[in-house]
Amino acid sequence: MLSYLKILLYPFSMLYGLIMWIRNRLYDNGALTAVEFEIPTIAVGNLSVGGTGKTPHVEYLIRLLKQFMPIATLSRGYNRRTKGFVLAGPNTTAAEIGDEPMQFHQKFPDISVCVGEERMLAIPELLGERPYIATVLLDDAFQHRSIKPGLNIMLTDYSRLFTRDHIVPFGRLREGRNGYHRADCIIVSKCPPTLSTADQAALRKEIAPLPHQQLFFTSLQYGQQYPMLPLASLPPVSADTTILLVCGIARPEPLVQHLKENYRQVFLLPFADHHYYTNGDLEKIQRELEDLPGQQKLIVTTEKDAVRLSLLQEQITARNWQIAIIPVEISFLFDEQVSFNNYIFDYIQRKYTETEGAPAYHTGQLPDTKDAIE
Known part of the structure; x- marks a missing residue:
């Protein structure tokens, strides 16, 4: 069919x-x-x-x-709640610039991060505010x-x-x-x-x-997991820890496979790519978490999801959830990293x-x- x-x-x-x-x-x-x-x-x-x-x-x-x-990233800012050119600042949120630009902004505060639907107009605006880029x-x-x-x-x-x-x-x-x-x-x-x-x-x-x-x-x-909430710490985990992977990314399969190589029980709760979480979603996550087998349970999410979940930080803190972020980087195969760097x-x-x-x-x-x- x-x-x-x-x-x-x-x-x-x-x-x-x-x-x-x-x-x-x-x-x-x-x-x-x-x-x-x-x-x-x-x-x-x-x-x-x-x-x-x-x-x-x-x-x-x-x-x-x-x-x-000095470098800058320029994105469209998919699914953000603003329009036009926005240059990220100290109080910027994912709702204003989108999840991926917000991830760049949080991880690399020493670079300029901006968004704009019309990139041919956004670059002059960027250089007008940051001519040293x-x-x-x-x-x-x-x-x-x-x-x-x-x-x-x-x-x-x-x-x-x-x-x-x-x-x-x-x-x-x-x-x-x-x-x-x-x-x-x-x-x-x-x-x-x-x-x-x-x-x-x-x-x-x-x-x-x-x-x-x-x-x-x-x-x-995939790198070492770290807590999503500020000043929080992750509980001790082992292969017997039951994992609830909460993510809204296009293809979660590689991450699921990675987690299954380290934990015996991994459950995926998928959302649409770039999904902005709601209080209703938190209720759904709570029900899934309660239904999981095992004594030790841990919510795992991606860095991109974390910047969207952080918009509900107060509600998540009130639930006393343990949420681990798992970072991801790339590795060049066949010893081609230096060749790529030279190319750039x-x-x-x-x-x-x-x-x-x-x-x-x-x-x-x-x-x-x-x-x-x-």
């Missing part, structure tokens, strides 16, 4: 794909104008509707670059054609490569597969850490990167070399590519 329904969706996918093809052709032919900025701009996005691990890849770039220059990271901007980024990084999930997917609603692609031609760099994300060189070669052949494109492979690494540094240095009158602090701070940090 499900396959039959998917077949019925195919004509709608064809229609949507045609619309996106026409739109892309208008940009490619210059009928629609894309703005390119003198400042280095690095876009991180994907062809699919989500679940490729974009956030930890943006965080990797933040960690890589912020020690050498040296590089802008464009979060989820692969389809935002009104800006031409200096470097376009496209992610594709190992378990659902764009080469095997279809346009929504029949599949999960936002546009046709040929959209990958716009990428300067392709990253196959969420790979098994033990991916073999033979599998790497097979994936390279399937993706068939163009001569100008770089191809890298990354896997997810080379672009930024080249961009400022080409830009006349670049401020002095924009140059000379980057490491020589042969000495790029690991």
Whole structure:
């Protein structure tokens, strides 16, 4: 029955794909104008509707670059409750800028984090308020054609490569597969850490990167759990602790699998991606928690969910819940981390070399590519 329904969706996918093809052709032919900025701009996005691990890849770039220059992230601010350009400040909440930008803001208070639906207008506003910004990271901007980024990084999930997917609603692609031609760099994300060189070669052949494109492979690494509530501490846990995973992310399966490798009983309570939690949701979580087997119980959530749950911090504190956040980072496979770092540094240095009158602090701070940090 499900396959039959998917077949019925195919004509709608064809229609949507045609619309996106026409739109892309208008940009490619210059009928629609894309703005390119003198400042280095690095876009991180994907062809699919989500679940490729974009956030930890943006965080990797933040960690890589912020020690050498003042940087900013610019996101659309999906599902936020504000409009227009917003620059995060000391009292900003996830409701104002969205969950992912709020995560960046909390984890990296020494960078500038902003949101704006119209990125071509948001960048001038950002530079008007923070003229010292040296590089802008464009979060989820692969389809935002009104800006031409200096470097376009496209992610594709190992378990659902764009080469095997279809346009929504029949599949999960936002546009046709040929959209990958716009990428300067392709990253196959969420790979098994033990991916073999033979599998790497097979994936390279399937993706068939163009001569100008770089191809890298990354896997997810989950870090040490830490308490969500300020000044709280986590109870002792063991393999016998029953886990309730509360999350609203596109693809929770890798996290579920990771938890099952460490705990005997793991239960998933899923919510929609970018879901803002309500008091009713807290009641649902309470019922699920009470129904779980075992004496030791622990609620686990993601960093992205935590910034949305924190909007109900008083109610959660009153319930005396134990909530653990599990962070996630990326790891480059096949010893390609330094090569990727060099690739990013080379672009930024080249961009400022080409830009006349670049401020002095924009140059000379980057490491020589042969000495790029690991």
